Amino acid sequence: MDRHHRQKANADADQRHQRQPEHGGEQALPGTEIDIAQRRILRGRQVEGRQTVAFRPRSGKFVSVIVPSLRRAKVNPADAPVLTLAITSKTMPLTEAQNLVYTRMAQKISQVSGVGQVNLSGGQKPAVRIQADTQALASYGISLATVRTAIDNANANSAKGSFDGPTRAYQINANDQLLTVDDYANLIVSFANNAPVRLRDIATVADGAENERLGALANLEPAIILNVQRQPGANVIQTVDGIKALLPELQKALPAGLTVTILTDRTTSIRSSIAHVEMELLLAIVFVVLVIFFFLHSIRATIIAGLAVPISLIGTCAIMYLLGYSLNNLTLMALTIATGFVVDDAIVMIENIQRHIEDGMRPRA
Incomplete structure (x- = not known):
């Protein structure tokens, strides 16, 4: 027989009570004022096996606005982790490090803006x-x-x-x-x-360990794997940058024997792809200007077409910023393709104006 027990019993079983909110795992809800600083007192009822928590929003907030925000504050299980961390130690057993990683790392990371869920795997819970x-x-x-x-x-x-x-x-x-x-x-x-x-x-x-068949390896060493998933609609790069900025502080909070290593980072491929598309956009502008100068043999016409492209791009990006859209691979590729349309329209206009001037029509204000 192989038995293991070490889960703390609930001392408040079958007891109904009111309690203050626990801020350890709470996250602000985008678009609402229901955050830790502004939330009203939580009132809950705890019974053996289940717990119900309710809250009252600040005055002036409508339920029709709050409820959709609560529904959106979920993580999509189909989303791949945006960041994967490995916690290893050569001096401390993973059964002792499991609780430290959860309380000092996972809960702190879950409070970073854009983080939807933090999962621990590979660790071994202590047991008798x-x-x-x-x-x-x-x-x-x-x-x-x-x-x-x-x-x-x-x-x-x-x-x-x-x-x-x-x-x-x-x-x-x-x-x-x-x-x-x-x-x-x-x-x-x-x-x-x-x-x-x-x-x-x-x-x-x-x-x-509670389950001796459970484990994970990082660089051939036993490790605790920490997978971070983003909230739906959150910016991946901003979310990962926020976590990375917090890592030095989290490393200091852990014992000296624990080492935190980044295993996978989705932003690496995203940044590389965006840089590649940006270079293609820049090359498209340069080659378009050269083609215009080669065929029209006019510096004035080339300057007009060359100014039309950046002005159009700046205007487009400004409108996107005001509407709350962000740049990604799809929008950058669309801008690259649209560059050709803008230049094509500019060439047609310049060629038509040039033809009328050659026919003897004088420019009019």
């Missing part, structure tokens, strides 16, 4: 592993079911009693779950010859 000795069980006449029942009863999460008054009743709860190896080793499983049979007499109790 119990390996039963079948021969010892047989000698004491104890079955595996008896051992299982004793362990379950020692970790039962239930009310210990109650205070009953004329108008109110209060339940008494206590967190008496076993957490350490010594706690489990001294657990009395049964009695034989009027003497207690403890768990250490019939099993091997040791610290270990």
